[in-house]
Amino acid sequence: MARVTVINDSSDFLALMREVITELGHEMTGMEAIGANIEDVVASRPDLLMIDLRLENTPQEVSGWEMIILAKAHRDLLHVPVILATADVWEIKQRAKDLEQIAGVHVRTKPFDMDEMCDLIQRLLTDSEDPPQAPPPDRSPTRRGWTEGIG
Numbered sequence: 001m002a003r004v005t006v007i008n009d010s011s012d013f014l015a016l017m018r019e020v021i022t023e024l025g026h027e028m029t030g031m032e033a034i035g036a037n038i039e040d041v042v043a044s045r046p047d048l049l050m051i052d053l054r055l056e057n058t059p060q061e062v063s064g065w066e067m068i069i070l071a072k073a074h075r076d077l078l079h080v081p082v083i084l085a086t087a088d089v090w091e092i093k094q095r096a097k098d099l100e101q102i103a104g105v106h107v108r109t110k111p112f113d114m115d116e117m118c119d120l121i122q123r124l125l126t127d128s129e130d131p132p133q134a135p136p137p138d139r140s141p142t143r144r145g146w147t148e149g150i151g
Contacts, residue, residue, distance in 0.1 A: 002026045002125040005046035007067060008085075009033035017050065024118060026125065037062060038070040046080055048124050053086035065095070072102050081124040083108060083117075 004026050006017045014030035021028040029044040033052070041049070049071055053064040062070065068084065071077040084099075086092060087110040092099070099105055106120060 002047040003029065003045055004048045004050065004121070004125075005029045005031065005041055005044045006050040007031045007033060007036045007041070007064065008050075008052040010052075013052070020114065020118060021121065024121060026121075033064075036067065038067070038074060041067070041071060042074060042076050046077070048081055048083070048121065049077070050083040050085055053084055053091055054088040068102065068105060072104070079104070081106065081127070083120065083124070085110060085112065087111075 004017075004021050006014055006021075006028060008014050008017075008030075009032065011032070014032070018028045018030055029046070031040060031044075051064045051067050051071075053068075064084075064086070068082055071080065071082060081104045084092075084105055084107045086107070089109055092107055092109065099107065106124065108117060108120070
């Protein structure tokens with residue numbers, strides 16, 4: 001069973017995704033936008049993140065965009081795939097170049113096809129079961145001797 005963390009400003013969306021994700025056989029942690037912070041996201045130990053880009057009408061400390069940047073910069077979340085679910089097509093177009101620079105972010109515009117979303121969730125969770133392996137330590141000779149990945 002994989003863990004999916006969903007951050008959204010809509011309790012209806014969180015309830016819908018909880019139903020869908022649990023039917024797929026996974027555990028979901030839902031976070032209301034107003035209370036979401038990177039420490040709570042890390043503590044939820046997600047295998048997949050789903051974040052709303054535009055967190056409307058809430059005085060949250062961190063926007064959806066900022067949460068993605070924080071997640072992709074955090075060592076415990078670096079390899080966790082992100083589904084960016086948003087109805088804000090204009091904002092996505094404005095951030096297209098930025099999104100190209102961030103690995104593992106999959107954009108879906110609302111309303112999205114639920115079957116396609118389920119397929120994406122399952123594919124990303126299957127892919128995350130085999131995370132990228134770190135390269136072996138560099139054991140090449142140097143003037144001082146052998147190195148252990150020190151470069």
